[in-house]
Amino acid sequence: MPVQMGRLKSLRTLTTFFVGKSNGSTIGELRELSHLEGRLSILKLNNVVDGRDALQANLKNKKDLKELELAWGSEDADHSEKVRDVLDKLQPCMNLEKLTVKLYGGTSFPNWLGDSTFNKIKVMRLEGCHYCFELPPLGQLPALKELFICKMKFLRTLGPELYGQPFQPFQSLERLEFKEMAEWEEWVPSGSGGPDFPRLQELILEKCPKLRGSLPCDLPCLKKLSVEGCGVLHDQRATAATSTSTNLNYNSLQDLKIKDGCQTGLLSLLETKLLSRLRITNFNDIQCLPNINRLQSLALQNCPTLSSFPEDGLPTSLTSLGIYSCRRLEFLPHEMLAKLTSLDYLSINDSCDSMRSFPLGIFPKLTTLTISNCENLESLCLIEEEGAVENLSHLNQLDIFGCPNLVCFPQGGLPTPNLTQLDFNKCDKLKSLPERIHTLTTLQYLAIRDLPNLESIAEDGGLPPNLRYFIIENCERLRALSSSVGDYCNWGLQALVSLKYLNIGGMGSDEILETLLKQQLLPTTLHNLRIDELSTLKSLDGKGLAHLTSLQELFIFRCDSIQFLPGEALQHLTSLQLLYIYDCPSLQFLPEEALQHLTSLQTLVIGGCDSIQFLPEEGLPPSLSYLSISNCSALKKRYENKTGQDWAKISHIPCITIDEEVII
CATH class of the missing domain: 3.80.10 (Leucine-rich repeat, LRR (right-handed beta-alpha superhelix))
Structure with a gap:
């Protein structure tokens, strides 16, 4: 820091102050800066000699500061008393709204931290305070809305000391997050007789591997619960009987995320009436999902033992379904799929090994369909049911990635009149795109990538007339079979007056680009041309390039031979x-x-x-x-x-x- 900053007595904005050693800017430089406002971070507090030195910062009189960060460069338990004295003397003004304490090396916090007279603090963050055995009485802060506790490796029990003395603690708290609490084992309720967190809306627990027992039983306003890496938590309902609260109250829960660990007990929360969003990740001991009511969004990821959905099928209220790395899971039969009349989004990735054909047109409101890394998928088919074609009228995005055995589409093409995006990637056996692709008049984005056996893309009428983005990469057989200028003319690129972006690259694309430029087959309206990984291309044909008079951006990447x-x-x-x-x-x-x-x-x-x-x-x-x-x-x-x-x-x-x- 510049020396003698303390002479700038009218300074109002100083976002960061690094405490120097004896020959640098000591913390006493802040003494006369009484007009500082907004946010201030004081870093390297380990360079403060003692509490008397810290007192010179005069933080109590900086009435316009709203956010304060106090951070040490490292935590040192050998000087715990000195560090505690420093933090004690850094007591800020009571107008503060946000306080962050990082890498504090004391074994306890000073009395002012958590004092109810700090009635404007809305956000509190305690990070890396490793040697503290307990938390300050933060429940007494009447305006506190967000509390974040991270990396307190000596804290084993969270109990009455957190809540403080008031009859109802945490009157305003809406968001509570605990992260990387390696030794935390027990969460004890306050015993006040009422809910400990009456307004809490979001609770996040991440990497608390030893936390056992149950979560607070009475969270009447909780809308979002995220539990990750807390593998020994017990069943909520099983422990409710021994809790001070007689009833489990999670009745406002809408969003539940469970990740990493064997927390099957938390699945009892699926019975809450308002639950609309569920994400289950990295479960090793679940075979069948329980019945779920009123659910709107479901994501299942890395559940290797999961083999079936509920016997009655998924709730008809479901609008979004994502299935990732669940290879044993049997996809729902047609009669159950047909009940999902509200489904809007469906993504299947590396799952459902038994699925060889996907029934298009079974979901009447589906707008987005993504199927990726499904090795056994061979075809997309139209079900022979009344209304199947009409059901495809909502679909506007279709992405197929990493399906090496996919070989065919419905005969006659895709009856998707409102499709805007079509993306095929790494489908090794695919030889042609859907028939009559030119009839997809709303299609704006078309990508064909890593399709080594693709032989044709638009034999029967050219590319869609309103295409804006066209990506073609690593389609080497397409190059070999489109050897005459006539084949490229059949693509109809010249007529695509809406085409603004063309990305061409990879194996086989050298000859394609050379032909398109040589014969001036690209539309003059093109704005962006990206050429990537054309290893044998030595030069660009000037005739075709000069033709692109509307070009605004030209990218040339990884063309080793271009001279x-x-x-x-x-x-x-x-x-x-x-x-x-x-x-x-x-x-x-x-x-x-x-x-x-x-x-x-x-x-x-x-x-x-x-x-x-x-x-x-x-x-x-x-x-x-x-x-x-x-x-x-x-x-x-x-x-x-x-x-x-x-x-x-x-x-x-x-x-x-x-x-x-x-x-x-």
Whole structure:
């Protein structure tokens, strides 16, 4: 910190103050800064000599401070009394609204922490206070709404000392979080006769592996409960009888998340009347889900023993269903699926090994369907039921990833008149896209990636007419079979006046791009062209590139063989605003005069192009506002800040970064 900061007596904003040692800025520099307001973090408090030194900070008189962080650089139990004295003397003004204490090394907290006279504190965070055996009486803070306790490794029991003396503690607390409490074993109620947390809406417990017994039984306003890594918690209902509260009151619970551990007892909370969202992750001892009423969102993840849903099926109120890494789970039969008339979102990932065919059209309101890493899936089919086609009218997103045995779609194409996104990725056996894809007139996004056996994409009418984003990567067989210009013309790219973004790359895409540029088959309306991993491409055809007069962004990534860019073509790209060239080790220079004609160019990024020795001698366009150079040793040396031989040629650019260091 700058020395003699204490002389700035009218200073109002100081977000961070680092306490120095004897030859630096001591904490006494804060004494006269009585007008500080807003937020202040005081760090490296381990450099404070003793409590008398801390008292000089005069925090009590800083009445306009609303947020205060007190942090030590390390916790040291050998100096516990000194550290406690320092924190005691750092007592802030009672107008404080948020307090954070980090890496405090004392074994107990000073009396002011938790005093009810701090009646404006709304947020309290205690982090890394390892050596404290108990918490201060935070239940006495009348305005406290959020409490976060983290990494108190010596705390074993949470009991009456937390609640304090009032008849009803934590009158305003809405969010309570305990995280990484390695030795915490027991949570004892206050015994006040009423709920200990009458307004608590969200309770989060994470990585408290020794916590046993039960959670507080009376949480009348709790809406969200998240329990992760607390494997020994008992069944809530089993312990309710021995609790001071005679009834388990979680009747407002809407969102339940259980992760990591064998907490099957918590599943009794599924009977709460308002529960609408359930997430179960990393369960090793559950085979069948219990009956669940009124549920709207269900996510199951990494439950290797789970094999079945409830006998009566899932609740008809369900709108979102995600199944992840549940390979033994038997997917619901058609008659049960048909009851999910409200389902809007369905995602199946690495699950349901028995599923070989997925019945499209069974969910009348489904808008998003994602199926990924289902190795045995062979087909998407239409069920032969009345209304099946009509049921697909809501579907607007269909993503199929990592299904190596998928080979076919419904005959005649997808009857999805409102589909806007279609994405196929890593489907090894897929040879063609759905028939009549041109009839999907609302489709805006089409991605085909890592489809090594894809032979055709638009044989019978071209691509969808309103396509805006088209991604084609690693479709090597498509290259081999589309050897004539006529095949590419059948795609109908020229007619796609709405197409703004084209990403082309990977195996087989070199010849595709060369043909599209050579024959000027790309629409002139294209705004963004991304070329990626074309290993044999040596140059871009100037004729086709100059044709793209509306192009605003050009990305060239990982093209190992490209040696030069067509200067005559580039100078026609007067709408180009961004030029991004990265990992092109064979590229030796940028066109000398072409860049001068790019009158709209604002951003130029060059990275991983070690063969480029210098930027164009004629200079860069005056419109350029940002230049980035990285991993280009010759350019870095030549244009180094002030010392490079050509620094003067770029020094006028408003923002320059070299190897991620901001120069200007």
